[in-house]
Amino acid sequence: MSKFLTNIEKEWDSVVDFPIESKPERLAYLEDFKQKGLPTRRDEDWKYTNIGFLNKINFSSGNGSKINSELISGIIISDLDVHLVVLVNGKFSEDLSQFESNENLKIIPFSKLKKDNHRRFKENFGKMTEGGHRFENLNRALFSDGLFVELGGNYKAEKTIHILNIANCKDSPVIINHRNLIVAGECSNVKIINSYYSIGAFESIFNTSSEINLDNSANLTYYNLQNDDQDLSHIFNTTRSQLAKNSIFSDFTFSLGGKFIRNELSCRLIGEQSLANLYGLYLADQNSLVDNHTFVAHEVPNSTSNEFYKGIIDDRAKGIFNGRVLVKKDAQKTNATQQNRNIVLSDKAQINTKPELEIYADDVKCSHGATTGVIDQDALFYMRQRGIPLAKARSLLMFTFCYETIEKIDIEQIKEYLTKIIKKRLNI
């Protein structure tokens, strides 16, 4: 048995019964994971991504020492008024969190949830991840806590919800299996931030699995902010969404820091006139790896998806983009676009992209484009001619490259927060 599986077995011993799902109910998922084992590069979905490191980290779910509440203020986005939900090592932290939960906006950690009291929870929990991939099954077997968010019909949340995942790895490497279930009722409107932060000198492994359900005409924006430790943080982040009629789902994935990041995002458009916007930006340097897998399924007529992923790869880093668009037989009048643009800065860096289209309906408009290249030499020349030094000109051009994604964000504070991080990275 591989070391990873041995560690997982140990983890399983510490799994406790949850009111929402008992341990025996979760056993099947563990068995499934054990049977399939870790994916290798022979699996098409992992062709470019090596996860051998999982066998080298001696992790546990760990408890760790207490987190100082002052630290939190340094991590969160300043000036942004949010419902803050903090999870430390995958468990809800009452002391650090600050939010209000009511009938219209339920924010309830799984550990405090009585399943029979919440119809929407019962209807949706685990539905989308059923039959999912290996890390989703691992999550289902081992999740230590999770967050249930429900928006009532016509409710427009004024405050953004911020889910902050903290890994406390001061004493030993940790693995965190955490779940989210978000249900947006009819005509509701909400913005949610999901971010990661590791504290300590040991490795962290996050394995997040989120399910997002949008009812008719709901509008949900989901920000994934990944700006964690360059040497220690490993993120597996799977998001599955389902869009009913007229609903709008926008996902922003910013992968700016982390030794290993694998994002898997899937959108099923199952209601007519639904719209999915997927935006991504990744900056990878040193020895890091950023892997974005997206899947958009158009299952009914008249739906639209826009996908726009950009990245800059430097040093010995590796970038992977795999975008799949599926248009089912009945999904006539589908409009799907996909763009992936990359800049490679170093001869030791690598980018592998695979934009896929799979189309079974004839009356559709689908396109994808992928480019990999260098900084525009003409623009560089123009700037230098006007007295801007080479290094600065390069940085400025790269910043504008990144800003194309940032400017699509509709919360000013997040824009500023990200601008600051990116400017620092580019030495502006």
Added chain:
Amino acid sequence: MKQEQEILEDLGSKEYEYGFVTEIEQEFAPKGLSADIVRFISNKNDEPRWLLDWRLEAYSLWLEMKEPNWAKLKIPKIDYNDAYYYAAPKQEGEKPKSLDEVDPELLDTFKKLGISVGEQKRLTGVAVDVVIDSVSLGTTFKETLAEKGIIFCSLSDAVKEHPELVKQYLGSVVPVTDNFFTALNSAVFSDGSFCYIPKGVRCPMELSTYFRINAAMTGQFERTLIIADDDSYVSYLEGCTAPMRDENQLHAAVVEIIAHKNADVKYSTVQNWYPGSKDGKGGIFNFVTKRGICEGSGSKISWTQVETGSAITWKYPSCILKGDYSVGEFYSVAVTNNFQQADTGSKMIHLGRNTKSKIISKGISAGESNNSYRGLVHINKKAKNARNYTQCDSLLLGSKCGAHTYPYIEVNNSSGIVEHEATTSKVSEDILFYCKQRGMSEEDAVALIINGFAKEVLRQMPMEFAVEAQKLLALSLEGSVG
């Protein structure tokens, strides 16, 4: 004017034009595949020892290999022991010395196919090597070419007359173990074409091979080997047809091209194997490995293909751009109708500095067919300033067909520039309306639009072929588009 519905109903009513069988006496190897059959084929061709050993090794390697299953194709189980691996038109005594001695029945076959071997000799100035089932029938213009030092003959002749060239290059671009079908081909290939262009020679005419499967229950396994020495140029054409039969027949060919310094090779294919009936019965399984290597600097290999036939096509003509400043090109029109399946595309492997490649792929799907583009652009660490441009467009006719795109793009340095673009749509209603407004029938308008869609690729073909390809395109889609 025909309404769209009627047009669609007509779809597939068009019979395969080349589906006749020529009644000639045939000679077969015993059915099935074994080391003895490999020996039998080798013996028939009167091959030297080294080639037999090479075949036998390929056979033993093949036994351990598995069929590839990653393509988006539904391939029925193939029983490799239920086919003949060698079939040849029977002939008394010696091989015909010239085409005048060839069985007139056979020449008729080619006349019916529009390839009148004799006429071609006089009129069009295309040198043709004709391969029926397993054996090369004869090569035209051999003498004219020999004057320039060009060797153009069947592979079996080349083995006898130029063993050093064959030995050096056979299997050098497509290794025996490249995949399941190349190993099979290496073991049982019966014949094929061989072409060598010496240094500094510009081949004065198009070289052409015409492949035809005639016998039932046979597989066709031919190999083509093209070597272009320094500063030479050659344009090579390949065409194929087969009779209509209910069973599936296997065609697993290998094409290897070696382009030395500043050589320029252009390889064009019009593939029109029997695609199967309109209910998806029968047809050829076309599993072909084509690969060229730009060995020297400044060399160029250009693949052009029009794929209209075969029940299943599995084919990825590739270029290994090893020499600095070498160029690889791939132009393809793939048409699938009824129950045809195609998984085709190109691989461009950039190894040398300042290498360039271009992929233009046009897919047209109709009926209940599935048409996939699968391609790889790989830029090696050392391939400084490599450049690739890829464009794949798909056109869907009818709501039961599928069009898919799977491009793999791997960039491993900071100076490579790769662009990939793909679109999928149906025939634009606006353009259709515009044409109809000007008095064209719907069928004519669609035909015009399809032609325009494929123009970029057809333009790359030699004159003789472009005309044939254009006709074929219209025929393959007759009923569905006009």
